[in-house]
Amino acid sequence: MTKKFYINTNIERIFSFAISLLIILVLNIILANTLLKKIQENVRATIIDNCDDQIEDYALAVNSKLKQLESRLDIFYAKIAYRDYSTNEIRKFLQNERDKINPPFDNIAYADKNGNSWNVFDEEYDVSDRKYYQKIISGETKFYVSNILESRSNGKSCTIFARSVYNNKTEIVGVLFATCPLNELSSYFDEIKRSESTRFIIRDENKRIISHYNKKWIGWVYSPYKYSDTVLRTSNGEFHVKDSITTDGEPAYIFYKEIDSAPWTIGYTVPKTEFTNVIKRQKAYHNFIIEIIVVTLSLILMLEIWIHRILERHQIISTHIDAITHLWVRSYFEKEANKLLKRYSNAKFLLIESDIRGFKFINQNYGENQANKMLLQFSKLLYENTNHYDGILCRGYADHFFILIKITSVHKAMHYFKKDLKIITEKSKQASIPFIPKFGLSFYLPNIKDEIQGIQLLITRASFAKSTIKENALQQFAIYDDRLLQKSKNENFIETHMEAALANNEFFVMYQPKVDLQSEKVVGAEALVRWQSPVLGYMPPNSFVPLFERNNFIVKLDFYVYEQVFKFIRKCMDNKEPTVPISVNVSRNHDKPDKFVHSFIALLKKYDISPTLIEVELLERATLDKNLLRDITIMLQKEGLRVAMDDFGSGESSLNMLSTIPVNILKFDRSFLFANDSENGRLDATSESFIETLVGLGKNLKKETIFEGVETEEQRDFLKKIKCDQVQGYFYSKPLREDDFMEFLKKHR
Ligand code: C2E
Ligand code: MG
Ligand code: MG
Numbered sequence: 001m002t003k004k005f006y007i008n009t010n011i012e013r014i015f016s017f018a019i020s021l022l023i024i025l026v027l028n029i030i031l032a033n034t035l036l037k038k039i040q041e042n043v044r045a046t047i048i049d050n051c052d053d054q055i056e057d058y059a060l061a062v063n064s065k066l067k068q069l070e071s072r073l074d075i076f077y078a079k080i081a082y083r084d085y086s087t088n089e090i091r092k093f094l095q096n097e098r099d100k101i102n103p104p105f106d107n108i109a110y111a112d113k114n115g116n117s118w119n120v121f122d123e124e125y126d127v128s129d130r131k132y133y134q135k136i137i138s139g140e141t142k143f144y145v146s147n148i149l150e151s152r153s154n155g156k157s158c159t160i161f162a163r164s165v166y167n168n169k170t171e172i173v174g175v176l177f178a179t180c181p182l183n184e185l186s187s188y189f190d191e192i193k194r195s196e197s198t199r200f201i202i203r204d205e206n207k208r209i210i211s212h213y214n215k216k217w218i219g220w221v222y223s224p225y226k227y228s229d230t231v232l233r234t235s236n237g238e239f240h241v242k243d244s245i246t247t248d249g250e251p252a253y254i255f256y257k258e259i260d261s262a263p264w265t266i267g268y269t270v271p272k273t274e275f276t277n278v279i280k281r282q283k284a285y286h287n288f289i290i291e292i293i294v295v296t297l298s299l300i301l302m303l304e305i306w307i308h309r310i311l312e313r314h315q316i317i318s319t320h321i322d323a324i325t326h327l328w329v330r331s332y333f334e335k336e337a338n339k340l341l342k343r344y345s346n347a348k349f350l351l352i353e354s355d356i357r358g359f360k361f362i363n364q365n366y367g368e369n370q371a372n373k374m375l376l377q378f379s380k381l382l383y384e385n386t387n388h389y390d391g392i393l394c395r396g397y398a399d400h401f402f403i404l405i406k407i408t409s410v411h412k413a414m415h416y417f418k419k420d421l422k423i424i425t426e427k428s429k430q431a432s433i434p435f436i437p438k439f440g441l442s443f444y445l446p447n448i449k450d451e452i453q454g455i456q457l458l459i460t461r462a463s464f465a466k467s468t469i470k471e472n473a474l475q476q477f478a479i480y481d482d483r484l485l486q487k488s489k490n491e492n493f494i495e496t497h498m499e500a501a502l503a504n505n506e507f508f509v510m511y512q513p514k515v516d517l518q519s520e521k522v523v524g525a526e527a528l529v530r531w532q533s534p535v536l537g538y539m540p541p542n543s544f545v546p547l548f549e550r551n552n553f554i555v556k557l558d559f560y561v562y563e564q565v566f567k568f569i570r571k572c573m574d575n576k577e578p579t580v581p582i583s584v585n586v587s588r589n590h591d592k593p594d595k596f597v598h599s600f601i602a603l604l605k606k607y608d609i610s611p612t613l614i615e616v617e618l619l620e621r622a623t624l625d626k627n628l629l630r631d632i633t634i635m636l637q638k639e640g641l642r643v644a645m646d647d648f649g650s651g652e653s654s655l656n657m658l659s660t661i662p663v664n665i666l667k668f669d670r671s672f673l674f675a676n677d678s679e680n681g682r683l684d685a686t687s688e689s690f691i692e693t694l695v696g697l698g699k700n701l702k703k704e705t706i707f708e709g710v711e712t713e714e715q716r717d718f719l720k721k722i723k724c725d726q727v728q729g730y731f732y733s734k735p736l737r738e739d740d741f742m743e744f745l746k747k748h749r
Pocket of ligand 3: 708
């Protein structure tokens, strides 16, 4: 028997999982991107903030530097202020001061009210056209720093630091001013400490560069073409970053700020590459995060597939493998069996269905645990004794097992089957709770034109064959053939017509007399049912009772028979006819002693029949329902009825039962009489001694003994000799219809 385990990767589930993973991945990337944008904005904001701080600091420093220069001018001024010096006196003073001038100043001059000026070199120029002169002399401002100018003294580019000069009436009488050459001034601003990478510029109102991190641009007009006039600090203090270019033409962002002490502007350029570098770093970081997400998700996917496989294997164990026996379950067996039948369509197969006799009772009486143990034992037996075949085995349901075997010939298959059967039977008897299995066989033979399409029909046939085995017979297996099929067709008909037949009174009772061997008188009779069907004709019970036992209709039919019997006795009594105890058969399907006895007694009372006029024949059954039989027996006896063990000796453990089930009568099975010598109608010696022992045993146990199936005088004589109490058989009479029985009784009572 090959045990195959089949792992079915549920591709669909993995596929849907992969799709959801993909969606998660895409969502993650979108999320990461928005995050990146946010980060970039933050970076820009941080850079801008940083630039803002830097430019503020620088502006402060430039302002303070300018203030220092203002104070230096003030030192000169202090010497002439409020003194009402004449122009000549001032000219002299200036000449004296010539040596005291320090860079970045290179000259100091004084302009009078008319715009005439004299410097430390006593050079005279008219400055009335200069803006700084006009601003101061008009009183508009006290101190002024000019844009870049060309010095009238030496022609160099310079800026002018100018302030008003007052007389002792605090009237503006002139302008004191110092010239500051551009190169000196730019060096002076270079003293402001700043990191090398900073790129500050100072421009005057005319966009000429006063200070630059690259000296070569000093004095040049720098006006980034696009945004030449943009002041990027708005009135509410916000910065606007604008695309622009550095003096070198490099794309850049430029931050501007006007300073307080001069009409100048401070610029701070940040090449765009600086932004992009940071952003690039951010992007790399972002990509790294995405990579991590992808790797993690892939790992999760792999983990999921792995777990899925494990779960699936587990699932297979629970869906394809039976938990109790560890064999395949039916659905999986059928799938595999159909594959085999398809693959080897020209091969022969044997399908065996097997179950345990009376398993229902085992379950009820021993409990589920014991029953499960038995199932396991049985499955092991089946497995061990069939595993050398090429085939498969499963537990179909309950105690039903299916085996499909590929065979070479029916003959060989039966030979081996019988051998295995022997072993299985032996071993099942030795089990802790002995059990008896039975088997149904069906063959798949491709050379015979068969309508078998798949395993299902083979199972149905084997199952049907098995169901034809009569419970109390020693038959252990049945093989499906067409006769059985015909029978099954009949059975189908019977099943569909049985209810109507009962209602139409198609069933009737015959009575077979029982004769007392000593007095040769009729002392009783057995009620036996018959069916006169308008379609199927006259039928003995063997052709329908086994079926009714399977479909449980026998329970109804039994009570129908009882009622007929009770009616008959009632009629006899009412007509003052003679009566004898009549025995009735009780099917093994009555599995609730209380219910059965209650209904039985109620019916008895309905017809007001004395219990002494009725005997009950119980069938000896498999080991399993001992308790049930005992209960029925005792309960019936309490009600005053006598109980017979029918077909005694045909079952497996009759003798064991004698001690536990206190029946009144032993009714020996007629199979004991089969071994008769046909020549003289006598039994052979061994049978005789065996029967004598059995009857003797019954006598010892104080049981009444009756033999059924007595057909010859010799048999009757022998039984009389060994003191068997009664006989029932064709020798005296076949079962008779009511009227005939009445006549027979009257004759022989
Ligand atoms: P059983 O209860 O053992 O009945 C005895 C059977 O042996 C009867 O067969 C009877 O006709 C037959 N018989 C009696 N003497 C001879 C003889 O000398 N030679 C031969 N060859 N046969 C003899 P029957 O009536 O066909 O009944 C067969 C079985 O059907 C019965 O066996 C009983 O188990 C069952 N049966 C019959 N009627 C009923 C019924 O009303 N209810 C139930 N549950 N089962 C019934
Ligand atoms: Mg009987
Ligand atoms: Mg019998």
